[in-house]
Each structure stands twice: as C-alpha cells, then as structure tokens.
Amino acid sequence: MSKPRVLLADDHSLVLEGFRRILEDQCDLVGMVEDGRALLEAAQRTHPDIVILDVSMPLLNGIDAATQLKKLQPAIKVIFVTMHADADYVRSAFEAGASGYLLKRSAVDELEQAIRAVWAGHTYITPLIAKELIDTLLAAGSGQPQQKKPLTFRQREVLQLLAEGRTVKDIAVRLKISTRTVEFHKAQVMEQLSLRTTAELIKYALTHGFLAPS
Numbered sequence: 001m002s003k004p005r006v007l008l009a010d011d012h013s014l015v016l017e018g019f020r021r022i023l024e025d026q027c028d029l030v031g032m033v034e035d036g037r038a039l040l041e042a043a044q045r046t047h048p049d050i051v052i053l054d055v056s057m058p059l060l061n062g063i064d065a066a067t068q069l070k071k072l073q074p075a076i077k078v079i080f081v082t083m084h085a086d087a088d089y090v091r092s093a094f095e096a097g098a099s100g101y102l103l104k105r106s107a108v109d110e111l112e113q114a115i116r117a118v119w120a121g122h123t124y125i126t127p128l129i130a131k132e133l134i135d136t137l138l139a140a141g142s143g144q145p146q147q148k149k150p151l152t153f154r155q156r157e158v159l160q161l162l163a164e165g166r167t168v169k170d171i172a173v174r175l176k177i178s179t180r181t182v183e184f185h186k187a188q189v190m191e192q193l194s195l196r197t198t199a200e201l202i203k204y205a206l207t208h209g210f211l212a213p214s
Contacts (some may be wrong), residue, residue, distance in 0.1 A: 004119045007048035009030045009065070010081075011057050015104070021080075022111055031200040038059055043063025043069055048076060050115060055089055055209040058164065059174075063096050063209060066212030070097035076174040077118040081107050085129050089209055092180065100124035151189065156210075158185040162198075 006027040008019050009067040018030045030046040033039050035058040043051060051069060055062040062119060066078045079100035080093045090101050099118040102110045103126055110126055128162045151159065156174075168186070172179045195201050207209045 003028045004049040004113070004115065005030050005046070006050045006052060007042055007046060009034070009036070009051065009053035009057065009062070010043075011035060011054065015054075017042050019107070019111065022108065024113070026112055027115065029084060034058070036062060036065035039065050040068055040072070043073060043076065047073070049184070050077045050079060050118060052079045052081055052111075052115075054212060055080060055084050055093070059161070061160055061210050064136065064153060064160075066093070066096040066098060067153070079114055079118060079124070081111065087129070090125065090129060092209070101129075102126035103128055147191065151192065155189050155192075157183050158182060159189050159201070159205060160210040162186060162189075162200050163211055 004021060004027050004047060007030050008016050008023075009032075010016050010019070011034045016034070020032065023153045027050075030041045031047050032056075033042050036053075037059045039051065039053060039057075040060070043050075051066075053062045053065065057065065060068075060188060062082070066080075067074060069078065074097075077099045078097055080098055080103070081102055082089070083104050083155060085103055093101050097127070100114040100123065102114055102124070106126055106128055113124075114124040116168055157175060161174065164191065168179050168182045175182070190196070190201065193201075193204060195204060202211070
C-alpha cells in the first residue's frame with residue numbers, strides 16, 4: 001500500500017521537525033511551511049493527500065487556509081494539530097473541511113493514528129476533547145442567542161493582518177487591493193464586531209485563533 005503524501009504547516013520550526021521525525025517512516029513528506037499562505041502555495045505545487053496544520057498561523061490562520069484549500073483541492077484530507085482545546089475551535093475546523101483534530105500535547109501518541117484514520121476515510125477527534133465537543137453540540141440550539149453575521153473571508157484576511165501589526169499600505173499590496181478598500185474592510189470589521197480600538201482588535205484575534213499567544 002502506498003504511503004500518503006503529507007504536507008506539514010506550523011509556525012514553529014521545532015514543531016515541524018518533531019512531526020517530521022514522527023512521520024518520516026510512515027508517510028511521504030512533501031513539504032514543511034510556516035504560514036497559511038505558504039501552505040496554499042505549497043499544496044498547489046505538491047498536491048498532498050493529507051495536510052497537517054495548526055489553527056494559529058501567520059498571514060493566514062489555519063481555519064481560513066483550510067477553507068480555501070478545500071475549495072481548491074476538495075480531495076485533500078485536513079488534520080488540525082493545535083493547542084486550542086475549546087469546542088468552538090473544533091467546530092470551526094470541521095466546518096472548514098477538517099477530517100481530524102488533535103492537541104499538540106497528545107500529538108506524539110495520536111498523530112500516526114489520526115493519519116491512518118483519515119487516510120482510510122474516517123474522522124478522528126482526540127479523546128481529550130471529544131466529550132466536551134459532544135456536550136457542546138447537544139446544548140446547541142437550546143435557547144442560545146443568535147450569533148452575529150459571520151465575517152467574510154476578505155474581512156477575516158484584513159482582520160488577521162491588522163492584528164499582526166501590518167500597515168494599511170502593506171495589506172493593500174499583499175492582498176492586491178487598494179488602500180481605500182482595506183480601510184473599508186477595516187471599518188466594517190470594527191463595526192460588525194463592536195470593536196473600538198486596535199487593542200480590542202488584537203484581543204479578538206487572539207481569542208479566536210487568528211494569532212498565536214506570545
């Protein structure tokens with residue numbers, strides 16, 4: 001049986017090296033990248049079977065990267081390996097097209113098992129958070145307040161880059177849009193999320209997986 005072609009994405013080189021050592025005998029490792037945009041470029045170039053990525057990554061977070069990746073290459077299997085144990089992150093990951101979700105603290109013991117599961121067409125969720133996720137799903141729809149209108153993909157891009165401290169001009173160049181358009185999206189994001197300051201924007205980005213805690 002052929003080995004799955006695996007692409008690794010994490011913004012910490014030591015984590016990537018650790019994953020490489022765990023998987024190099026069982027998988028065909030086609031690349032290692034350290035941000036979400038590099039992930040999309042590498043996936044287009046290498047056509048992996050499985051992508052392993054974190055939620056919090058520079059330039060483009062893992063949730064948005066996975067969403068775009070599944071649009072470009074629907075057959076790719078996506079496994080999140082992250083520090084985020086909250087059920088909301090798990091739900092967002094699977095809404096983005098994930099087939100697996102595990103925590104970094106258990107990756108040494110579970111990563112190979114997760115790869116085998118998704119490679120066989122199954123779903124894998126670490127037992128460390130499975131019960132919490134089930135409880136959250138059971139509670140959903142039981143009188144909870146209606147969520148705000150979700151941000152568009154472009155708004156999420158602008159939000160992340162602003163939170164990373166990039167200037168409007170830099171964002172415009174990177175996204176190939178005008179500075180006026182960046183300012184428009186920024187204003188829409190701030191209004192839609194009821195944010196008033198850059199500090200509040202950064203706090204929102206941290207608590208929603210756009211940025212990794214320092």
